[in-house]
Amino acid sequence: MITIIKKQSPFVITIAVLAVLALVMLIPTEAMFNKVFNDDFKLEYVDLTFKMGLLFLIGYSFIRMLKIQTLAGLSKQFPWRFKYLNLIPVYLIIIGILSVYSRDFSQIELPNLILLLIGCLMVGFAEEYLFRGLLQPLFLKKYGSRKYGIFMSILLTAVFFGVFHLISLVKNDNVGQVLVQVVFAMFIGFFFGVLLLKTNKLIPIAITHGLINFFFSLAFLPGLKTIQDETANTVSVAPIILFLPLFVIGLLIYKKLDKKEIIEKLEIEI
Template identity: 35%
Template sequence: MKKGVVLLAAESVVMTVIILTLAIMVGRLSASAFPVVSKLGVQIIAELLAFGCWWGLNRWYPKAKVSWRGHGEPHQWVLILPVIIVLLGDSTLNPQFNLSLGPTLTAIMVGLSVGLFEEYVFRGVLVSALRQRYHLGAVMTAFISGVMFSLVHLVNVSNGSLTMTLVQMLEAIGLGFFFAAIYLVTANLWLPILAHGVIDGFDALAFGALSNTAGMSVWTSLIYAVVFGAIGYWLLKTKRYAVKIPTSSGSHVDFSSHQPQRRPAIQRQPVPMIKTAVAIAIPLAELGLGATVVAVTTNQWLRVVLVDLIFFAGLCTALYLYRDVLVSHWQRYKHHLGTGLLVGIGGVIAAYVLLTVIRQGLNLIGVASAGSASVMSIQTAGMALVASLTTLMAPFTEEIVFRHALFYQWRGRGAVTWLMLIISSVAFGLAHWNNFHGQLVQMIPYMCVGALFGLIYYFSRNIWQAVLTHFLFDMIQVIAVIAMFILAIVSQG
């Protein structure tokens, strides 16, 4: 299977979880501001917001051409009748129907909003993209759609038992495969949206929530998976129905420019020593001048502004020195922004896990000191926000200096290449000298993170992948500072 297929499928799950989590947070804030919004109302708001986010994301990547109405055959609606099996099965789980007008309308809206969002992502975008970009067969496309749809339900383990979550995931595989088959043979996304909406709307009306796992068993879910998998396979293979989602987009979008390009071979290039020396001087100058500013300036606001200006000068110098590398790498990287974002998110998760493990290991052997507060943490909220500008500039400057000048441009030199990885990682950790007040032990975890960023650059062969990963890593700290600033304003209001 092509690597792009795996990355696209995984990205559909990761981005869905992230987007839906943020959308639920917004929905809960709405409920706090407007107490009349119920729990199901929060669900509706979250699903619609998430749909809007994914609709916008698809215009950027993967640019799948989603077919909403197909060719309009009037008999297509009969293909969704098998969902009656689920309704009959769920009716045996002791439902508590409330058929008054308000709950009924809410249940209908919940079902349609959930169906709209999840079907748009896993059938409309994912199925269309797999066919249009990678020319997968219909059965394999439907199978991947069902598996990814199932994996999203793994997040439900936080609200219930692992066993019930796995039971729900087993059912989701079969239903996801069946919904994908309907979309493939009709090119009408509204049919799986309606089928999905009927099931979820029924559960919301019968149980007051989108959980029908009470009383469910592995055997019940296995029956659902087998029955709907068989029906879906029959739809895709029977001669009565032709697959109508083609393996070409049929639109004016030029997918050829997004096809995987051959990775450039690692070649041994001469190292420009003068540029390298100037690059090395940038973090040294930032450290020295920053320490001087702190020593000779008593006004805290003046300190922050001067340090920001020093880092900005370093950023401009680094960008000017290696502008040719940045431009040439960007020409390749811009065609894979979606994949790059997924790799970047994975890199951030790996970096924070690595930080935690290294720090815990140092604590266990008794060599880690207690304090690790940075200069920014002792500033007022306003100064911390201004000081965080250096955090936004750092990924660009530091990746150019430590990952490119001190490591990547030394590739193809055997043991020297990996020696430079160690040197650049140690230097990256030492560059945080002022942040940890010279406590060397506190810099060791950042040396390890520097090595991780170096490996990301080495295997991606693109500096922008390292920059994006580093930027997302630092952005979490900036978001924390912004939150602190907002809380300070609220508390003083």
């Protein structure tokens, strides 16, 4: 089976991964958890944690089976470098905090806060292991040694990462909002792809990804007193503007990548 997978085009594998992602996300496991949790919030995030945990295990398993830990940033052979670059997305965390800091948190239940954190972190790990950990290395192995191959491998993975977010249309019928989500997901996906090759480590990126989701999801906590958002059904390009700097910074970091080291990693895993 592994030999067959290795011979497949990364585009074919990506389509298969996206199909698996969609199938897992659409599994009606809420009915199973509904017997234990009557609270809608707990039901949603327990279900999310379960599904993302499953996807994380799938991603991690295939990374190991295909022996691409080095390109995936899970090898001890290459140290964690340029650690400070992982702090760049902190501005998004700060924005997430500022968006809710004036609201009343007195009615927030600690278990809900913890569940939200666990759920968001699991999303970060699942998505990073599948896209930056699995798919990006497969594109790099196929095209990395070609001219502009490294750039295209990062970009293609980011594009597919953005396309994956079209699944939000299942729960959100506002097409404009979902398309905005697709675009800013591409931006942050490109940044994370470059960051992985620059720093050599995937886990810090997965944690950062999860924390960004967490702080931007605080407003969804039950009991958080908010003024009704009259623009909930409108389309705003503000998220694209917020995430655009990451794409630009990603381009700047890409120019400083050690291409020889990446080729070395490719040779290790051939």
